[in-house]
Amino acid sequence: MEVASLVLPVFAIIVTGWLAGELGYLSRSLADALVHFAYNVAMPALLIVTIAQEPARNLLEWRFLLAFGGGSLICFALVFVPVRAGGKHDLASSTIHGMAAAMTNTGFVALPILHAIYGQPAVLPAAVATVFVAAVMFPITVILLEKRDAQATSAHSAGAKQILLNPMVLSTFVGLAWAVTGLPIPAPVAAYLNMIAAALTPCALFAIGLGLSVEGLRSNLKVAFALAAVKLVVMPLIVYGLSVMIGLAPLYTVAAVICAAVPTAKTVYVLAHEHKVEEKLVAATVSITTMLSVATLLIALYLLSGSASGIR
Numbered sequence: 001m002e003v004a005s006l007v008l009p010v011f012a013i014i015v016t017g018w019l020a021g022e023l024g025y026l027s028r029s030l031a032d033a034l035v036h037f038a039y040n041v042a043m044p045a046l047l048i049v050t051i052a053q054e055p056a057r058n059l060l061e062w063r064f065l066l067a068f069g070g071g072s073l074i075c076f077a078l079v080f081v082p083v084r085a086g087g088k089h090d091l092a093s094s095t096i097h098g099m100a101a102a103m104t105n106t107g108f109v110a111l112p113i114l115h116a117i118y119g120q121p122a123v124l125p126a127a128v129a130t131v132f133v134a135a136v137m138f139p140i141t142v143i144l145l146e147k148r149d150a151q152a153t154s155a156h157s158a159g160a161k162q163i164l165l166n167p168m169v170l171s172t173f174v175g176l177a178w179a180v181t182g183l184p185i186p187a188p189v190a191a192y193l194n195m196i197a198a199a200l201t202p203c204a205l206f207a208i209g210l211g212l213s214v215e216g217l218r219s220n221l222k223v224a225f226a227l228a229a230v231k232l233v234v235m236p237l238i239v240y241g242l243s244v245m246i247g248l249a250p251l252y253t254v255a256a257v258i259c260a261a262v263p264t265a266k267t268v269y270v271l272a273h274e275h276k277v278e279e280k281l282v283a284a285t286v287s288i289t290t291m292l293s294v295a296t297l298l299i300a301l302y303l304l305s306g307s308a309s310g311i312r
Contacts, residue, residue: 010109010263011290013202017209031211035273038203043267044171046197047134050107051175052185054131061128063248068125068256069132071239075230076102076137095144096278097223099268100285101230103137106130109262113297114255125255133265135176139169141268145275204266207273212283224284227264231289232296236261254304261300263289 020026080098083089089097104110107130114122178185185193239260243253264286272282 008294010201010205011287013205014209014212014287014290017206018212019209020206021210021212026210028210031207031273034203034207034210035270038200038207038267039270039274040167042196042200042203043270044167045193046107046200047138047171048175048178049185049190049193049197050127051131051134051172052178053190054127054179056179056182061125061252063246064125064128064252064256065132066246067239067242067248067253068129068259069136070242071235071256071260072102072104072132072137074238075235076140078234079227079230091147092145092275092277095141096268096272096282097227099137099141099271100264100278100282101227102235103133103141103265103268104129104231104235104259105262105265106133106259109293110255110259113262114258117301118251118254121251122255125252126259129255129259135172138267138271139172141271142169145271145277201266204270208266208269208283208286211273211279212287220281220284223281224288227281227285228288228292231264231285232261232292236296236300257300257304258297261293261297263293 017031021028021031076098079101080094083097084091084094106126111123111126111130114126236257240253240257242248243256248256264282266286269279269282269286272279
């Protein structure tokens, strides 16, 4: 029930946005404004406050990073390489395909689930996973997408500058720099950033639904289900295998697998929409993984219950 109570409201917001657009209550063109706000304002605030508030030493849990981070990058490669090699998709499209199957919604789904079931000790690995997604997966995505844009304009120096000044890359560097100092964020600043960051989830999820059409969902259904299978089944299995191989502690193993088994991050849609690439596919994948993750998370938690007994 804890899993369902956390995941179902996420799916409900997507459905609400879809109904608002389908019934003509709101114009579908408003999805652009919501995504622009999420990309340029809310997401940078979330990245800064998430990374900066995590002590730098906690970000160096190398076994956990190897299991979760390695699994994320392997799944990205498993999708990116064959899609790119097929010759039908350019660099940006291949990147979005890969990230739709590998970038995970740790902060808003995995972390509260782990905290609710296993208590405070499970928060740290979930936070480390969230920082990995923010500090590694996001910049990789942006760099590949901006590289496509630079190649299209034959302006490589301008492209490099565009990457460095990208809101997500810049906010990641700011957060990491602050984390290295070890200084706490002043309470008013933290409250300010958290208030803005809190708008990311409703804005991004509502925009996904608002821009989603039945025709677009149907046209991308086959590929979206394939990406969902990689995200919800293949990725948790790879992460679990890596965790066992390196002898990861039981709590961290559970946390790594659950972080891998949650839905595709809604921020992949924000990236896709901002760069105008595979938007309908990502919207369908986020919707499908969100809906199916209720079942896959329950299965993962049940299968891991033996190794997780006595953790809390």
